[in-house]
Amino acid sequence: MAGLEDSLRGFLVELIRTAVTRLPRDVYEALERALEAEENPVARRQLEAMLENVRLAVRLGRPLCQDTGTPVFYLRVGDGFPLRSRLYEVVAEAVREATRVVPLRPNAVDPLRGRNSGDNTGRYVPWVEVELVPGDGLEAVFVAKGGGSEAPTRLVMALPLRGWEAVREAVLRAVAEAGPKPCPPFVVGVGIAAGGDQALSLAKRAALLRPLGSRHPDPEAARLEEELLEEVNRLGLGPHGFGGRVTALDLHIEYGFRHPATYAVGVVFSCWALRRASGVFEPDGSWRITSEHI
Ligand code: SF4
Known part of the structure; x- marks a missing residue:
């Protein structure tokens, strides 16, 4: 043994x-796409520095x-x-x-x-x-x-009758309050469940494990992912918070059924790295x- x-x-x-x-290929390619879409020169410089940093890490074998x-x-x-x-x-x-x-x-x-x-x-x-x-x-x-991406984690025990609107508000508020702390462009994981611990656990898995660019197999969840990703990017925080078109590389939702009296919403970030x-x-x-x- x-x-x-x-x-x-x-x-x-x-x-x-x-x-x-070595950054996963899906994350590296998402950063490349962000650079293509970005017009703000300061934001472009941040993205270029991230990509160069990744290539250097590979070449030198360093974190x-x-x-x-x-x-x-x-x-x-x-x-x-x-x-x-x-x-x-x-x-x-x-x-x-x-x-x-x-x-x-x-x-x-x-x-x-x-x-x-x-x-x-x-x-x-x-x-x-x-x-x-x-x-x-x-x-x-x-x-x-x-750690920088973990610090702005949010849990909201929403009023069930507010439904999706409470999720939307929780996510947009979490992003606005996080500012540059999670080292944007980040991935947002959104978890919905009966309990707070379950919502955060689902949100973390959604942020960290799902390949970037993939959509939830439930078409309704997939539609809400697209919609909310667009809204997050309209906030204009941009790479490292210097302003720009791409604040989130992606946004993933995972949900479990809730209790009639609870509607737990977890929001977890992963930094660009x-x-x-x-x-x-x-x-x-x-x-x-x-x-x-x-
Ligand atoms: S890029 Fe990620 S790991 Fe690096 S300092 Fe920012 S939050 Fe921490």
């Missing part, structure tokens, strides 16, 4: 390295932002996966190793003592969400979630990165 654990740790370290040094984020893992674990009981420990070990070898800025701080652990691990860090699936392999998505990578690990120790990066 020790050999298999070493392979899993090695896979996860490479997943982290890929995410923090593409100094904020290496909070490590978040979404794991689909086969019910026969041999390392199930060691999974959390191996994930944490991989984060410690990646912090040393990539290297990553340490960002995990004890909120009661104000002490940085120095290795990007601590109580509930990394954050790991596990879904059990049939099979004996492991599918992993790693996201380095930037949407660093995610996915991969597959097989029970024989072989693995591959499945996401496309520049």
